[in-house]
Amino acid sequence: MSFYSMFKKKKHREEYNTAAVIGKPTNVNHDIHVTVTEEGVLEGLPSSWVRQIGTQITKAEQNENPEVVKKVLQYYNFSVKKQNHAAQEIKHIFTENDIAEESKQIDLYMKSKDAHKSKDSNLSDDSSDFERSPLNQNPTLDNNLMQIKNLARSVDNLAIDVEEIEFRKPSNSDDDIYLRRSGLSDDDYMRQIRDICNSGNPLDFYEKTLKDLGSGASGMVFAATRRGTGELVAIKDIDMSKQTKKDLLLSEIKIMKNFKHKNLVNFLDAFVVDYDHLWVVMELLDGGPLTDVVTETVMKEGQIAAVCHEVLQAISYLHNRGTIHRDIKSDNVLLGMDGTVKVTDFGFCANVVGNEQRETMVGTPYWMAPEVVTRQKYGKKVDIWSLGIMIVEMLDGEPPYLREPPIRALYLIAANGRPRIMRGDTCSTALQRFIDRCLEVDVDRRATAEELLRDQFLEGRSELRSLTPLIRAAKKILHKN
Structure with a gap:
């Protein structure tokens, strides 16, 4: 048996009035009573x-x-x-x-x-x-x-x-109304955005590679290296002419410039190019998404604990700054070849690596907490539920209900609460308890990120470099070398 086949999983995720005169309607309402x-x-x-x-x-x-x-x-x-x-x-x-x-x-x-x-x-x-x-x-x-x-x-x-x-x-005309309300024109916002961006030419700082990383709803993403150091980065080219809410973009650039954490894919720089294009420079990890590892290899509990520890530090950092990620899943956890673990896809840097292959029309419901649909006590702890579902990914190779269409998946999440875990019976008591604390339907009883960081299960985590063989095996299997 080859080294790579030892890790490989065989399963892949695959009422009208007839009067002639109609006046202006009042109290227009279409309430739905079921x-x-x-x-x-x-x-x-x-x-x-x-x-x-x-x-x-x-x-x-x-x-x-x-x-x-x-x-x-x-x-x-x-x-x-x-x-x-x-x-x-x-x-x-x-x-x-x-x-x-x-x-x-x-x-x-x-x-x-x-x-x-x-x-x-x-x-x-x-x-x-x-x-x-x-x-x-x-x-x-x-x-x-x-x-x-x-x-x-x-x-x-x-x-x-x-x-x-x-x-x-807003359409273009709606956007004009929106901007007039704020007292600033579209040009005013672009001027302010330009003021907080790097005034230089990005090509003087970064050299584009031949690798395109994909395209998202708001722009293209490509890889580049920092001149002088060779550091690999991702650059997202955002077409500002298609962004109607430039005030939000302005405020979030300011926020992201102050977001720095070892377990986040960090904002590095920003440039305005050709007047209406914003280039956002982000860190780029060479190990790929955690999705590749969970679908193609079998993770040990120590490795699962290592990933959870790093992701929880990122979640705790965001929560302490009043931010909710809302989309924790393996696709949004990127790995370095040395085992570095970083969370991405929050704020305007969403899909900075162009990884959108598992997006559905409703977003990604399979990792969604029940309270998101029911709107009951919906807050930061949705990220903890999603972490629990990501643990299921690391165990079973995919989240619950992945093979169900979105509407049925949403129904099962809201109606059933905690899902069944195929490999749940093989888990240690410590891991089972950790999952229980994440996938608690009662939001008040669900653990916080800080509480989970002190959980006994994480004490048995492996070194991050133990993830490297799994990353290499997944790359080999998926021909991503």
């Missing part, structure tokens, strides 16, 4: 949502947990809408203050026309109801009623658009 029939059918959901359930959530599950189903569909559709409207937006540093705002946005989304619009046609659910109603059985009224219906929809939509101007991702 009930369950005796047959276990959810009533009150938009028809497009019912179609989404399909075979993913059984009638028995709908009957048992109707509110969970409602929250899952609400969260999923909100997330899809948000992602589609923010396709060119950078990821911003997330704090606990943002949680209440996001919850308000979800509630507002429930009252918007978008929550009732089918993904299969341009007709809203209201229009489908109209076409099935007795009013539509008289053909002499059809044309007039259809005109009234279309006018009502137009006015209705206008009311919602005005109501939601703060919620939706």
